[in-house]
Amino acid sequence: MESPSLRDLQDRVDAYISQFEEGYFDPPTLVIRLCEELGELAREVSHRFGPKKKKPGEAEGDLELEIGDLLFILVCLSNSQGYDMADIFRRTMEKYETRDKDRWTRKVPQP
Known part of the structure; x- marks a missing residue:
């Protein structure tokens, strides 16, 4: 099954909330709620x-479901403000890939 x-995700949450x-x-x-x-x-x-x-x-708790709860609330916040999460993610990765490109020790490629 394709992810x-x-x-x-945004459309499914919107359909649920709607x-x-x-x-x-x-x-x-x-x-x-995000803080909770x-x-x-x-x-x-x-x-x-x-x-x-x-x-x-x-x-025993479910770590994956706790992460999922955070994702759900973030999607709700993004949807409520009309934000596109793919665009948010793209912009965030550009920030990290630029700002932190030389911050960490890179792995040596294996032959």
């Missing part, structure tokens, strides 16, 4: 890789 494009009278939350609410979801991701990362392990009997 969806960013446009596909079913509801309330529509998209306003930007401050979306950013608050980031906290959930941070907690899961801390439990898996950090010093604070889960309590005995505490259910």
Whole structure:
């Protein structure tokens, strides 16, 4: 199965949100939700890789779903503002590829 494009993600989220009278939350609410979801991701990362392990009997979280929740909120924010995520990603990569092109040690190509 082919992976969806960013446009596909935006269209699918828009179709989902468009079913509801309330529509998209306003930007401050979306950013608050983004922070909440980031906290959930941070907690899961801390439990898996950090010093604070889960309590005995505490259910294992799903790191992928926590990342997905962040993506969903970012798509909602982008859609609500009429932004194209593919364009955002392209511009962001150009920034990193220019600004940080010599910042890190490059791997030596294997023969």
